[in-house]
Amino acid sequence: MANIKKYIKGLGVCLILLLTGPITFAQTESLGMMESLDPSKIMTILVLIVMLLVLLVAFYLLIILRFMVREDAIRRAKEKGVEYVEEPSAWSKFYAGLTDAVPIEHEATVELDHNYDGIRELDNHLPPWWKYMFYASIVFAVVYMFMYHINGSLPLQVQEYEIAMAEAQANKPNVEEGSSIDESNIVFSDDPVVLASGKTVYDRNCVACHKAAGEGGIGPNLTDDYWLHGGGIQDIYNTIKNGVPDKGMIAWGDVLSPSKMNDVSSYIHTLKGTNPDNAKAPQGDVYKEEVLAEEGASE
Template identity: 45%
Template sequence: MKKSFQSIIYITFVIVTFIALAKSFMVYENPFDVYENPLVWLALIGFILVIVLKEMVNTIAYNKAKELQNEKDGIVPEESNAWIKRLLKSWTKAKDIEEEEEIVLDHNYDGIRELDNSLPPWWVYMFYATIVFAVVYLVRFHVLDGDNQTIEYNKAVAEAKAELKKYRENAPADLITADNVTLLTDDKDLGRGKAVFKLNCASCHLEDGGGSIGPNLTDEYWILGGGIKNVFKTIHDGGRDGKGMIAWNKTLKAVDIAKVASYVISLQGTTPANPKAPQGEKWVEE
């Protein structure tokens, strides 16, 4: 009676839980998307684990009861792991203790006897595999002059650089670098550059670019080189170590740095109210 009651409870639990999970899956637009309904998937996994554990307990209990009954009846069953022992024996060719007399050599060292056992098949096959590998390696790298690790590395680096260059050429604006930056002349871009300049750069260069703490940006003289690429690099990486301006690459996006650099270039030839004396060397565009 007790077992029947437990079986009824278990079957009812399985049916009710299965129906509930099925309805839960039907609610979602993508029922099999783990990210959309993770809790339902966790419930499903838990449900499966309960069933598996229940069957494992039943199997263990059945085997234990069978062992007790066999012991009571005086029956000695065959070992359950006998096939494992047979497999190991076939892969080691080891002789049983009763058969070792057949392979004892006529050597005796202080009572220690030597057995003439064969090498295990797994060891022999691995040894043959190393010979095949050595022959292939010899032909590949010494006869056919194949690429060694250094050459393969250099090729991989060259391919990666080529792919990176190609990607940067078609990259979005936020991936602008000093190598691919171009001078912007559109009024909208220069207007954005002017706004960023006033907010971040005017405190050192003044709003008209005449220079204060920082150098004059309206003349032809540049400390770290003129032109859009040099100006972009200076803003992006910062000025001279210890006394130049900070690097703005952590504060400004690359697209904004390009617009600021273009705006700074547009200040060339303007007349600030109080220009600072020239610094650096005269820049001549190549």
């Protein structure tokens, strides 16, 4: 009973020490720092502390319970007049099964005749865990050989490299085709595929400022003849690519590929003259390609 009381007293001391730490920490922290912490993080920390305390208490109670069972077994052995022999624990049995080590008191059974200056040699077996790993490595080697070198279902490193290079080569023409487009060589395209792609880009990125039909909102109207930065296909592409920072329009050249900017430029070009409802008032200067073409011909 005295030993049990000692264990219980130790448990109480441990709990007091564990609780004193968080309380002292909370008292020493400044109020501003505590207010800046996310409530969910504070709750998570408290839950972790409580879980740690519960685990420590459970572990300590398990030790006490084991001690009580051992004391009771010793008492009953004395009452029967027999010597108490403690049974090995589950961990001891597991460890013995892994190592297959011969106890020191039984080493004479595996001692060899070799004796070098008083150093004896024992005929110990290989540890089972080592043998199991060796057998597993043999199985792995057989499977590896079959999958990689016989069946060929899994590619070797050289084959993986060749596959990756082939995929890169297959995608290369598309990259070169898109990267060769700029405001100097862009032309209007009425290809339905190009216009459909341009509409998709417009709906995802331009509707917020220019509205769905191009009637204008935060940004200007795209359906009339008035343009702030030029209404030609090259002008539209240049405006999309470089943006208008002082007006709040970002440079889409950092976001969209040249081919996508080409598609949306052609789509915006088709919005001219559509006259949607609730169109925004004209902004900028009149831009008509017919007039510019005539002036260029007269020169």
